[in-house]
Amino acid sequence: xxxxxxxxxxxxxxVLGAVITAGLYVLASIGRTASLPANIIPFLLIVLxxxxxxxxxxRRLAPGADGVLLPIAGLLNGIGYVMIARLDQRLxxxxxxxxxxxxxxxxxxxxxxxxxxxxxxxxxxFMLLGVGLLLLPLLPGIGRNINGARIWVSLGxxxxxxxxxxxxxxxxxxxxxxVEKREVLGIAARRVGPLALPEIRxxxxxxxxxxxxxxxxxxxxxxxxxxxxFALFITLLWVATERASYLAVGLVMFSAGAVIAWRVFxxxxxxxxIWLHPFADPxxxxxxxxxxxxxxxxxxIAGTGLGLxxxxxxxxxxxxxxxxxxxxxxxxxxxxxxxxAFLLMVGAGLRIxxxxxxxxxxxxxxxxxxxxxxxxxxxxxxxxxxxxxxxITLPFVSYGGSSxxxxxxxxxxxxxxxxxxxxxxxxxxxxxxxxxxTLRR
Numbered sequence: 001x002x003x004x005x006x007x008x009x010x011x012x013x014x015v016l017g018a019v020i021t022a023g024l025y026v027l028a029s030i031g032r033t034a035s036l037p038a039n040i041i042p043f044l045l046i047v048l049x050x051x052x053x054x055x056x057x058x059r060r061l062a063p064g065a066d067g068v069l070l071p072i073a074g075l076l077n078g079i080g081y082v083m084i085a086r087l088d089q090r091l092x093x094x095x096x097x098x099x100x101x102x103x104x105x106x107x108x109x110x111x112x113x114x115x116x117x118x119x120x121x122x123x124x125x126f127m128l129l130g131v132g133l134l135l136l137p138l139l140p141g142i143g144r145n146i147n148g149a150r151i152w153v154s155l156g157x158x159x160x161x162x163x164x165x166x167x168x169x170x171x172x173x174x175x176x177x178x179v180e181k182r183e184v185l186g187i188a189a190r191r192v193g194p195l196a197l198p199e200i201r202x203x204x205x206x207x208x209x210x211x212x213x214x215x216x217x218x219x220x221x222x223x224x225x226x227x228x229x230f231a232l233f234i235t236l237l238w239v240a241t242e243r244a245s246y247l248a249v250g251l252v253m254f255s256a257g258a259v260i261a262w263r264v265f266x267x268x269x270x271x272x273x274i275w276l277h278p279f280a281d282p283x284x285x286x287x288x289x290x291x292x293x294x295x296x297x298x299x300x301i302a303g304t305g306l307g308l309x310x311x312x313x314x315x316x317x318x319x320x321x322x323x324x325x326x327x328x329x330x331x332x333x334x335x336x337x338x339x340x341a342f343l344l345m346v347g348a349g350l351r352i353x354x355x356x357x358x359x360x361x362x363x364x365x366x367x368x369x370x371x372x373x374x375x376x377x378x379x380x381x382x383x384x385x386x387x388x389x390x391x392i393t394l395p396f397v398s399y400g401g402s403s404x405x406x407x408x409x410x411x412x413x414x415x416x417x418x419x420x421x422x423x424x425x426x427x428x429x430x431x432x433x434x435x436x437x438t439l440r441r
Contacts, residue, residue, distance in 0.1 A: 006067035013071035014051045021078030028086045031307020057107040062419035080397035098401035102408035109412035120360045123176035130169035133162035164406035175363035178240035224390030231374045275388040292324035303331030318399040323383045346373040352418040
């Protein structure tokens with residue numbers, strides 16, 4: 001597919017996404033006030049202007065990039081904004097501002113990062129940056145404990161979650177370090193039972209970053225981020241070495257860590273108890289999960305209709321539980337559409353990884369895609385009680401400035417990788433060749 005066709009396809013999908021977002025905004029207003037919103041035309045123009053800015057930047061800076069990721073992200077962002085506006089007008093105004101900043105960060109990333117492979121040279125800088133951002137909320141004076149988790153930093157009027165940006169920095173570090181050490185990590189230097197393991201000294205920097213993620217769970221009580229970093233670490237290690245034994249070791253480590261955390265830490269025990277027995281205390285600790293469960297049940301197949309449900313009964317409906325609010329008013333069909341959108345994003349990200357020009361780009365694209373996919377799975381799975389609730393945001397959908405800006409930066413990096421491989425993409429009808437095999441060289 002030529003660059004011109006990709007960009008035109010992207011433009012068409014962006015217009016379609018803007019029309020869908022505006023339509024949902026109209027339906028939400030009619031359901032709430034029984035009248036058309038007076039600002040529908042300005043709203044549609046603003047949505048189009050933001051997405052058009054990203055599209056024009058793509059045409060100028062990355063004409064050969066994937067044509068699907070930006071429209072999907074814009075659609076998810078639009079749906080999330082409509083639900084936030086439905087729930088809280090004040091938060092909707094803030095989310096609009098953060099969306100503007102996110103799109104600006106998206107364009108800025110495309111301008112600054114012209115060759116993703118240049119990031120590989122700064123691996124230890126990104127390691128220190130990632131670990132520093134993870135530990136920043138623990139500093140006295142600026143760290144803030146909100147809703148039981150110490151993951152916020154306050155600098156004057158600005159409040160943000162540094163962990164959202166740490167995940168990108170650590171993904172770059174992991175990808176760069178594992179590309180450099182893939183050969184020694186793939187060589188079995190000793191055996192521990194049935195497992196063949198490399199020299200432990202080669203794991204030093206990676207284990208340091210991983211230990212910092214464990215500290216997040218213990219000191220900051222942020223279970224979601226700890227699980228996300230662990231999944232990122234194990235996935236990239238497996239892809240880099242192509243050794244299934246690392247998956248087995250990772251599963252054992254995760255199982256042991258989960259049991260130990262459950263026995264030692266009270267906040268982990270509480271999360272597990274709420275997950276297994278939310279109706280044991282439906283008006284207390286289990287209230288949030290119970291209300292989300294009822295909301296999904298009331299939504300049924302087609303939903304109650306935008307503006308016709310009662311998602312305001314769910315605490316933190318605009319952040320942690322926005323998926324439940326969508327499920328109530330858009331039903332199973334709307335919820336499934338959100339899941340499909342994330343599946344399409346993950347599929348596009350893995351396709352970019354398969355076609356990347358270098359091993360570093362392959363690993364980085366895999367890592368960034370893992371962050372998106374695992375984060376979406378953790379929060380949606382927590383809302384429907386598939387896994388314990390961890391309280392992270394749904395990418396591009398939930399309210400949250402740090403998450404939105406970080407995810408737009410992540411998206412820009414993925415698109416920059418895809419733009420770099422455009423010239424080397426296989427001709428139509430030719431068999432696609434993956435570059436995972438190059439990791440063995």
